[in-house]
Amino acid sequence: MNGELFPRERTLIAPGAVHVPDWLGAERQGELLAACRAWARPPAGLRTVRTPGGGVMTARQVCLGLHWYPYGYARTVVDGDGAPVKPMPTWLADLGREAVAAAYGDAQEPPGPAETYDIALINFYDGDSRMGMHRDAEEKSAAPVVSLSLGDTCVFRFGNTASRGRPYQDVELRSGDLFVFGGASRLAYHGVPKVLPGTGPRDLGLTGRLNITLRVGGLG
DSSP states (O other), X not given: OOOTXXXXXXXXXXXXXXXXXXXXXXXXXXXXXXXXXXXXXXXXOSBOOBOTTSOBOSSEEXXXXXXEETTEEESBOTTTTOOBOBOOOHXXXXXXXXXXXHXXXXXXXXXXXXXXXXXXXXXXXXXXXXXXXXXXXSOSOOOXXXXXXXXXXXXXXXXXXXXXXXXXXEEEEOTTOEEEEOGGGTTOOEEEEEEETTOSOGGGOOSSEEEEEEEOOOOX
């Protein structure tokens, strides 16, 4: 459904959760991909994430600004090579603010962030990767979460704030799409049950999917 406050190209998925297809053009996607490839190199590069219970996440990850681990943040890669986390670029923080403005437009609820986006989580999915239902709950800031997609299309499952189960809605996120969730949906459960291999734009030169998630930590 389209919310009354949103033009046709922006779809309101839930209160505060907005999908903007094709937000990143081809040139901007290529620039972001090149940056992700640089960030993925060691030190503090792309890693496999292990949960406290001994499980292994199938999506591999690199962090900027602060290092996320289940379930907290650190300034060094505590479950990897121990190197200091790469800094959050100013241009990427600015992109987060730009994304919030694009998603919410003139809508007043929820507001855009008053703080600077200072954390980025970049997840790489191959054709067999998944992401279980979870909440982004380690931050102290209530600023909206910004999600950018590159490469293969995925099924993005956006749920409720009470449990990992129904009700939820499945949304296909394609290369260049923007998804922002804040306000009443800031702590909604969400996940990626499926990636659709071979669906990314050929000219991008990416096999698999990259998801760049921007957050405001509010952690001091």
